[in-house]
Amino acid sequence: MYLREQKKLEERLRAVLRNLYQIEPENLVIEQPPEIKFGEYALPVAFELARKLRRAPRKIAEELVSALGSVEGFAGFEVAGAGYINARLDRGAAMQEIAASSELETSSEHLHSLVEHTSINPNKAAHVGHLRNAILGDTFVRLLRAAGQKVDVQNYIDNTGVQVADIVVGLMHLEGLSLSGVQALMARLSDAGERIDFYCWDLYARASQWYEADPSQKEARKKIRLDTLHAIEQGGNDAAQIGELISTAVLRRHLETMLRLDIEYDFLPRESEILRLHFWESAFEQLKAKGVLYFETDGKNKGCWVMKRGTGRTGNALRDEAVDDLEEPAASDGPDEDAKVIVRSNGTVTYVGKDIAYHLWKFGLLGRDFGYRRFFEYPDRECWISAESSEDDHPHFGEAQAIYNVIDSRQADPQANVIEALRGLGYSEQAAHYTHFSYEMVALTPRCALELGYEVSEEDQGRPYIEVSGRKGFGVKADDLIDKLIAATQQEVDERHPERDAGKREQIAKEIAVGALRYFMLKYTRNSVIAFDFKDALSFEGETGPYIQYAVVRTRSIFRKGETTPEQALADVAGVDAAPYLAGEDADSIWQLWLRAAKTSLLLEQCIATAEPAYLARHAFQLAQDFSNFYRRHHILTEGDPAKKKLLLATAAVAQRELIRSLSRLGISAPEVM
C-alpha cells in the first residue's frame, strides 16, 4: 500500500513539475517524515528547485501544493518548515486498503537467482561465524523468494583442500590410523553418539599445531601435508578415501546443524568434481582465447599464466555496472608484477582459477555440467550433491541470471578477481549480476573467551574482540550455542507453562531459541563485526527475536479470548467508517501500526536492492514495538463502541499478519503460545 501510493504521488508530482517548470528530475526524493504528525510522505523537492529557479523554496512549495490539487487516496498536501511539502494519506481509505490487500506489492525483476552460502570446510564443526553466514544467506534466499524469484541454494564444499588434508594428516600421522582404522573410529563415534565434527574440531587444532611444534621436523611435516593434499586431489588412494569419508560425514553434520535453524540447500557442488570433470580446462580455453590470461615470460611470475588486476574496481561494490571499462593503463615496459597468478609455473591451477571455472558454470557459460546424486532428505525437498555421473531423474542447476555469494569480507579481492575475469571474457551482463554478499566476521569478546576457558593474552584482553581460529580450536561451536539457547528457553517455557505437555514445551523452546539466534545474527548490518558474547546472544528481552514472537503470541491470545479470527476481524472492518478513530493524538498509536504494516513491501524491496536483511529485522522489531504500544493504550476486548472495537480488532489482525509475514522471511516462526 505505502509503496504504491508513493509511486502514485511521484508520478503526479512529475507531471506537475513538467507542466509548471518543464523539469524532469532524474530521481525525485520522497522521504518519510520524522514524526507521524507531519503526514506520511515528505517532499524536499522545493529546496532543489530553489536554486534552479532562483526563488524562495517556500514560494515554490506553495505553488506545487496548489498545482497538485487533490490526489485520490490523499487527504491533502501542505507546506511545512522552510519549504517541505508534506503529504497526508486519507487514513480511513488507506486503512481499508491495507486491511483488504494481503498480497505483496513487488516491482523487482523475476530473475532466476543462485545464492551460495555456508560453504564450510568439511573438516571440523561449524562455529558462530558460519552461523552468521548461513543465517544471512538463508534469510536472503527467503527474501528473494518472497519477491517472486526462482532461487537455487548452493553450499560449496571444498572437500579436496588443505583443511581436509590437515584432518587426514591428523588421522594418519598423529593417530596412526589406516583406512580401516578410520572406518572403525567413525563407527565407534557413531555408536557412542558423539559428533564427528566435534572430534575433528580438536583433531584439526592438534594437526595444525603439530606442523609447527618441532622445529627440526617442520620441513618434513610440511612435506607430509603437501603430499597428502596432492594425494587427495589425485584420488584413488587411501588418503583420498579417508578424506572422502570424513568430509562427507562432517558435511552431513553441517547440514543437520543448519537444519536445526530451518536452513536447507538444493545443491552441494564439490571441488572434487570441479577437478575430475575438468571444469578448469574449459575455462582455461576461454580465458586464453579472449586474452584474459597471458603467459608471463619474465619477472617473478615467469612461467605462469596471469591475469592483470582490475583498475580500481572493488569487489565490494554491490553492482558496479556503472563502471565502464576505462581505458587500459598504458602498457609499460617489463612484466606486470602486480598481475594475479592463475596457473602456476608447475602447471597447477590456483584457487581463483578454479573459482572462475565454477562461476562460469553458475551462469551456464562453461559448457560443462556436474553429475547429480541424491544426498540429503528434507521434509519437503531433496538436497543434491555433485558427482562424476548422474542418478536418474536428477535436476539441473546453474544457468542463473543473478548470483549472490555469501562470503566474508576478507575474500573481497579474490571475488573481485572472478568478476574481473567474467568481464574480461565479455560477460558484462553476468558480471553486473554478480554480487559478493559480503559480511564481517563474528569474533569473541575477551570476556567470552575467558568464560570458555581459553587463555587470553594481556594484549588480547585489551581488544574489543578476538578473531576465532579453527587452527587454534578457538571459537564457539554452532551446536553448543544452539544447545545452550534451547536449554535457556526450555527453562523459561517450563516455568511459564508447567501445565503443558513436555513435547509441546520442547517445541516452543526450540522455536524461541531459533528466533533468538536468527534475530541476533540479523540485527547487525553486514559490515559490522559482531563481538560475540553469551550474555547478548542469550538475551530474550528488548530488541530480540523472542520480543517479536511475543507480540504475535499476544495477538493470538486476543483472538482466542475474543472468539474470533484475524481473517474475520479484517473482513468485519470493511465498511466501517474508521476515520474518526484514526485522527488525533490518541489515535496515533493505532495509525502508526497500520502505517508500519503498510511498509513491509517497501522494506522487502529495500532489503533486496541493498542485499541487507537487517532492515527487515529492524522493521519486524519496530512493528512489534508499535503493537506493544498500541496494546497498552487500547483495551480491545472491553471496548464499548462497536465500530471502534472492530477497528481495534482489525488493528491486531493486521499487526499479526505483517509480523508473521516479516518473521517468516527472517526464518523465524511465531509460536501459538510461549
Place this chain on the structure above:
RNA sequence: GCGCCCGUAGCUCAGCUGGAUAGAGCGAUUGCCUCCGGAGCAAUAGGUCGGGAGUUCGAAUCUCUCCGGGCGCACCA
C-alpha cells in the same frame, strides 16, 4: 606502500539515495499487574556524531586530510 571496512549515549548498534528537535536495545534511576499474558509499557538521566578543512540554502551522511582500530594485498586454499 596500495586497497577495503569501522570510529555516533556508560556498553552494543541503527540512522536509507545529503534535509525538519540525532534514534533503539542493554545498563542506571523511577513509576505501572481489581483490566486482552510483565519475554511487556511509561518516564528521567546520558551525545564536541574521532579531529580539522571543504562543497551546499542545509552534512552523522558527500570530498579531502589527519588520528585511532580491524582486514586484505602469495606460484595458500
